Amino acid sequence: MTAVAHEPITQELLLEWFLALETPEGFRAELIEGEIVVTPPPDGDHEDYIGLIVGQVIRRSRTDMQFSGNKGLKLGKAEGCPKDHVIPDGTFAPGELRLYRGAEPWMPCRGVAMVLEVTSTKPRNDREVKRRCYARGGIPLYLLVDRDVSQVTLFSDPEKSDYQQHCTLAFGKPLTLPEPFAFDLDTSDFL
Secondary structure, eight states: OOOOOOOOOOHHHHHHHHHHOOOOTTOEEEEETTEEEEEOOOOHHHHHHHHHHHHHHHHHOSSOEEEESSOEEEOOOOTTSOOOEEOOSEEEEEGGGOTTTTOOSEEEOTTOOEEEEEOOSOHHIIIIIHHHHHHHTTOSEEEEEETTTTEEEEEEEEETTEEEEEEEEETTSOEEEOTTTOEEEOOGGGO
């Protein structure tokens, strides 16, 4: 038997492989802290939570917001890893910015006001890993709907690799979204 030497996988090579990856229809691939993560299509309850939140933001937000579901974002990078390429369940940006017009499939996160995640097959990624990614990207607000524990958490004040503030409430309680949204998110329909 002959041993074959392999070249180490560099950040550039990993990013190149990731960007060339083709996933089955409905699946999405992300590059998170140096790991390629492939996620299957979401279930109906997952999409229902997103719809409830989007409806309230569109109707009640003080600032007119644009929404994009599954928009690829290029964020900061963890030490020793290529830039994170993450696809939030939802991305909100002030409408006047028109961030999505002409944007590449993987756009910078500058101007994004809030990202939204609803837990699914890998809740640890949403609770911990993606939280670090969004903080490194400087996204001001991260809204997490945690179906496993029936709670909603708003993370704010990003600094380095985490958010300095968070507010967690049980489903059914109103969650205050600060400026530019400036309204209380009604979570009673989450029950």
